[in-house]
Amino acid sequence: MVIKISHSEIKEKIIAAGLKATHQRIVIYAALMQMCDHPTAEKIFETIAPANPSISTGTLYKTLDHLVAVNLIAKVKSDEGSYRYDANVDNHNHIYCTNTNEILDYEDHELDQILEAYFKNKKIKNLKITDIRLQINGERLDLKKAISIQ
Ligand SMILES: [Zn+2]
Structure with missing residues (x-):
């Protein structure tokens, strides 16, 4: 970004x-x-x-x-x-591409809401969750094309 x-x-x-x-x-x-x-x-x-x-x-x-x-x-x-x-210090997820070492920002409000609701229900004892950040690891399939996030 x-x-x-x-x-x-x-x-x-x-x-x-x-x-x-x-x-x-x-x-x-x-x-x-x-x-x-x-x-x-x-x-x-x-x-x-x-x-x-x-x-x-x-x-x-x-x-x-x-x-x-x-x-x-x-x-x-x-x-x-x-x-x-x-430089982006707001809460966001990353996609880490294992074959090219790229790190891409992955912002997905729907996913964030699902995760928040999930952990609200889960009630992990003695833990106050302050933020949830995912790292999604994967391989870029076609090296000639960029990874595109819809
Ligand atoms: Zn980032």
């Missing part, structure tokens, strides 16, 4: 989260918002490096950690063991 947001809105969101809106935070947060495929830190670095030679990988990792800590972005652990980053 590509999130459309202006430079000043990005600045405001960083400040509202309690961080100083430094150049590197703005650049990294803006880049992640434009990347809808849940990139690794390496991919984010490749994207921002040409226009921002002053941002090192160390700065990138530290900045990503800061943005995760204030809940502006989310860190997603993928099955191949690497961390991926997500």
Whole structure:
């Protein structure tokens, strides 16, 4: 999901989260918002490096950690063991494609309602469920075609 947001809105969101809106935070947060495929830190670095030679990988990792800590972005652990980053922090499900390593957002209100109702009835003792996020694993059948969600 590509999130459309202006430079000043990005600045405001960083400040509202309690961080100083430094150049590197703005650049990294803006880049992640434009990347809808849940990139690794390496991919984010490749994207921002040409226009921002002053941002090192160390700065990138530290900045990503800061943005995760204030809940502006989310860190997603993928099955191949690497961390991926997500600018969408709203409750949503993921489709993980095991043969291409793609992670796609999967938003399905009907499914969310079914799951909520199911666990409301289930009454797991001594647990207050705060959110339910699914990871649906699968293989892309035709590698020439994108996975399409209706
Ligand atoms: Zn996502």
